[in-house]
Amino acid sequence: MSPKIRKETLIGLLLAAGAFLSGIFILVLIADNVIMPLYTRQGSETEVPNVIDLSQQAAEAELQEAGLDAVLGGEEYDPKRPRGMVINQSPEGGAMVKKGRSVTITLSKGSASARVPSLEGFTLREARNLLEKEGLQPGGIIWYTDETRPDGVIIGSVPQVGTIMRLNSEVQLVVNRIESNMVVNVPNLVGLDLDRAREVAEENYLLIGEIGYARDESLLPETVMSQSIPAGQSAKKWSTVDLTISSAE
Numbered sequence: 001m002s003p004k005i006r007k008e009t010l011i012g013l014l015l016a017a018g019a020f021l022s023g024i025f026i027l028v029l030i031a032d033n034v035i036m037p038l039y040t041r042q043g044s045e046t047e048v049p050n051v052i053d054l055s056q057q058a059a060e061a062e063l064q065e066a067g068l069d070a071v072l073g074g075e076e077y078d079p080k081r082p083r084g085m086v087i088n089q090s091p092e093g094g095a096m097v098k099k100g101r102s103v104t105i106t107l108s109k110g111s112a113s114a115r116v117p118s119l120e121g122f123t124l125r126e127a128r129n130l131l132e133k134e135g136l137q138p139g140g141i142i143w144y145t146d147e148t149r150p151d152g153v154i155i156g157s158v159p160q161v162g163t164i165m166r167l168n169s170e171v172q173l174v175v176n177r178i179e180s181n182m183v184v185n186v187p188n189l190v191g192l193d194l195d196r197a198r199e200v201a202e203e204n205y206l207l208i209g210e211i212g213y214a215r216d217e218s219l220l221p222e223t224v225m226s227q228s229i230p231a232g233q234s235a236k237k238w239s240t241v242d243l244t245i246s247s248a249e
Contacts, residue, residue, distance in 0.1 A: 048103060050093025051086050059086045059105055067099035075109040083110035110135070116163045116171055119154040124175065124202045127154045131171055139170030141207070143177045151178040151237075152205060177238055186241065188231035194222045194245055201241060209240030219246040 046066050051059035060070040078087045088106040091097055114135040119127045128138045144155055156174035159165065184205050189197040198208050214225055228242035229235050 044098050045096050046099050048089075048091050048093055048095045048097055051089055051103075051105060052093070053081070054086050056084055056086065056105070056107055059089075063103050068097070069100065069102045071102045071104045073104040073106045075107045077110065077112040078108040079111040079113075081108040081110075083108055112167060113164050114167050114169070116157060116159055116161050116165060118161045119157050119173065120161075122154050123152060124154070124173065125199055127173055128198075135167045136165060137168055137170045139172040142172055142174045144174050145178060146176050147178060149176045151176060151180075180237065182237045183234045184237055186227075186229045186231055186233050186235050189224045189227045189241065189243065190231070192224050193220070194224065194243070197224050197243065205237045206235065207238060207240045209242040211242070212244045213247040214244050215249065216246040217248070221246055221248045 046068065048068065049062045049066050051062050054062065056072075063070045073088075073090070076087060078085075081087050085108045086105050087108045090104045091101075116136065117130050117134050119130060122130065124141075131138050142158065146155060149155060153176050154173055155176045158172040158174065165171070182205075186206065187200050187204050189200060192200065194208075194211070201208050209228070216223075216225060219225070223246045224243050225246055226244045229239065235241075
């Protein structure tokens with residue numbers, strides 16, 4: 001073979017090899033930048049929805065619909081959002097993440113303070129429920145007599161309505177008591193839990209006085225074991241009944 005032919009053949013082989021390598025390079029670029037991302041990401045990524053200001057149940061539903069799992073990250077006080085509302089999330093709304101990823105949500109514990117509600121005109125039982133709903137506790141009773149109002153209703157509180165207090169603070173109740181010789185039958189409180197015993201006593205115009213504890217593993221804690229005034233006995237209206245309740249310790 002002549003030198004000229006060998007040279008032309010070599011040039012042709014080099015050009016062919018260059019074209020072949022260029023083709024491979026282009027295929028690699030396409031595979032790396034187009035095919036692989038489509039293969040690895042298509043259907044596996046989702047946008048994190050913004051669940052802040054939603055309730056826990058609504059937030060969990062939104063995240064589940066996006067293919068994500070909700071994880072409770074705790075609770076924090078937030079005066080601007082009611083208890084149970086989402087106040088923070090991680091990752092943030094709008095982030096792109098793989099489906100199945102966990103999203104941590106933080107719930108509001110409500111305000112660290114509570115406002116004394118209006119209790120005037122309510123019964124003792126109703127007033128206790130209203131205070132507990134606001135995050136406050138009923139304290140002692142202050143008796144007052146107002147002949148123009150029904151016996152046993154709340155006519156005020158200490159502190160007064162609208163006062164801002166720390167959570168779980170006690171509010172004294174000013175209760176109307178009209179002096180009379182009226183007597184009531186003492187109900188049977190034995191076997192009831194303490195909260196229910198208090199309700200039954202107040203429904204019968206009686207109050208729970210001192211509370212003692214005794215260990216009895218056969219009973220649930222806070223179960224009334226005995227009462228100072230026997231069931232069925234007559235007692236003056238608004239008398240106090242002392243209780244002994246069970247303790248696990």
